[in-house]
Each structure stands twice: as C-alpha cells, then as structure tokens.
Amino acid sequence: MYPFEQTAVLALQLSDTGRNWLIERPAQILGYLLLALVIRFLLHRTIDRFTTRRKPSDRSPAMLRPLKDRAPSGLKTSILTERRSQRARTIGSVLKSAVSVVILVWFLLSALTIVGINVTPFIASAGIVGLAFGFGAQNLVRDFLSGIFMLLEDQYGVGDVVDLGEASGTVESVGLRVTTVRDVSGTLWYVRNGEVLRVGNMSQGHAVAVLDLPVSHSADIDEACEVAERATQSVIESGDFDEDVLEAPEMLGVNAVTADTVTIRITIKVRPGRQWAVQRRLHRAILDAFDDSSIAAPYPHGRPGGPVQTLTK
Numbered sequence: 001m002y003p004f005e006q007t008a009v010l011a012l013q014l015s016d017t018g019r020n021w022l023i024e025r026p027a028q029i030l031g032y033l034l035l036a037l038v039i040r041f042l043l044h045r046t047i048d049r050f051t052t053r054r055k056p057s058d059r060s061p062a063m064l065r066p067l068k069d070r071a072p073s074g075l076k077t078s079i080l081t082e083r084r085s086q087r088a089r090t091i092g093s094v095l096k097s098a099v100s101v102v103i104l105v106w107f108l109l110s111a112l113t114i115v116g117i118n119v120t121p122f123i124a125s126a127g128i129v130g131l132a133f134g135f136g137a138q139n140l141v142r143d144f145l146s147g148i149f150m151l152l153e154d155q156y157g158v159g160d161v162v163d164l165g166e167a168s169g170t171v172e173s174v175g176l177r178v179t180t181v182r183d184v185s186g187t188l189w190y191v192r193n194g195e196v197l198r199v200g201n202m203s204q205g206h207a208v209a210v211l212d213l214p215v216s217h218s219a220d221i222d223e224a225c226e227v228a229e230r231a232t233q234s235v236i237e238s239g240d241f242d243e244d245v246l247e248a249p250e251m252l253g254v255n256a257v258t259a260d261t262v263t264i265r266i267t268i269k270v271r272p273g274r275q276w277a278v279q280r281r282l283h284r285a286i287l288d289a290f291d292d293s294s295i296a297a298p299y300p301h302g303r304p305g306g307p308v309q310t311l312t313k
Helices: 003-051 078-114 120-136 138-153 221-237 275-292
Strands: 161-163 168-174 178-182 188-192 207-216 250-257 261-270
Touching (some): 003 078, 138 168, 261 275
Antiparallel strands (some): 168 178
C-alpha cells in the first residue's frame, strides 16, 4: 500500500473515531438522559395522581381508599381528611425519591457503558457495599420500613394521644424514622419507629368516658344510680357537649365493692380526645347532685370538712 493510501486510511479512521466520540456517543448519552427524564416525569405524575386528591370533594387520595377506614361515618371531618392527605403526601414523597434514585443509577450505568467503561466491577462493588451497609444499618432500615407501614396503616397521626410503651402522650411529629411524643409533664420523647412494638391510640375512631362513682355502703344504691343518671342527662341536655357526645350515657350499675366503698359506673361514647373533658364536667355535676340528695360518701370516719365520727366503747 502506498504512503498516501495509508495516510487516507488513517485519516478516515481518525474521522470515524472523532465522529464516534464527538457526535454518536454524546447523542446516545443525551438520548438516555431524555429517556430518564421522561420516565421520571411520568412516574412522578403517576405517584402524584395516587397520593393527592383530584377534587376537593374527595375524602382521601386514591392510594388510601382501599385501606381500612377506622373512623365511624359520623367522624369524617375535615381534620381526618387533612390527616389522610398529609399521610399520602409523605408516602408520595418517599416513593418519588426512590424512583429518582433508581433512575439516576440506571442512567449513570448506561452512560458509563456508552463511553466504554466496564460497569461489572462497579455493580459487584455496589453489591458488596450494599450488603455491608445492610448489616451495619439494619436498625435504620427497620425504622424506615416500620415508618412506611405505620403511615400506610394509619396507626397514629399528629395530634393523637397514644401509648407507645415507654412513652405516652400527644404525637407532635411523625417521620419515617422517628416519632416525637410529648407527655403530660411536657417532656418530648423521640421514639424510633422500629422500636415500637405496640400502639395504643386514644384518639382514633371514638372514645369512651368512664365514670366510676364511689358511694358508701350505707347509701341507697338505687337512688344513687337515679341521681347520677339525672345529673348526667342534665349536663348533656345543657348543650355543652353537643358535638362531643355520640351516644346516650349507659348506666352499668354497681361495678365494684370493697370494704369501704360501692362503685357505680357510667359510660358515654364520645369523640376521640374529648373523654377527659366530659369526665371532669360530669364528675363535678354528679358530686353536686350527690350532695344535694345526701348520698353518703365512702369515708369510714365522716366526710372531710364535716362532723367527725368518734368511736366509743
């Protein structure tokens, strides 16, 4: 082959190489980038469609509709609707972040393959690192998984009064890893979701106001029950708790008997979180009614403030 022919072949090869590196491969990378952006956009739109309310009249996002609804029909208020929407938005944010990470990794591996870099060692190394990270951060993974299932199942939300075992109080924030609970003394507890073995939610569905009324053995039990029922009914008819009381009070009668007292129990189904206010108001009204009707209190040596009984031989 003549020298000028060799020069032409070399120039042609350099031209092909330059076109490959300057045009074809960047075009392929740009194509993968556009494809990744389109897939990400479509998946994010799909997640938004399932985690947000399409119309203001919708009570909950489409993702949460198949789940069991624990609230009675009479309690489907705007507060519960907003809580479901917040829960769905949190789940949607997690899903969109996961989708973005997966698509980014796929694009980077595809780009490295286009430029001629063997990605097999990267994948193997990533597998080893992921395995080591999984063993070292298994508690963190467990916290995140527990947080996701907690949100899906609506075990509790912000503002609920809960008992999480070691911590009890009002939920102030709900995250995928940590839930914060403020107890009655003002202490803020940080509870890892993976460490929550059981949840007692006192603000979900409905609550029951339980009134245990101790009276003396010498009191007329039937009269005490009638007086307590009348006092309870008068408070309810006053309208102070029209939005709180869900059902009529139920007189259960004598609930316990001890050496000093006979305990009468009344229960009332109320809105969640309002049982304590209803109990306080009814206790005060029933105490005044017992005083007016001379229902004896269970004090063996006389009621405090009253005449003291003395023991004689």
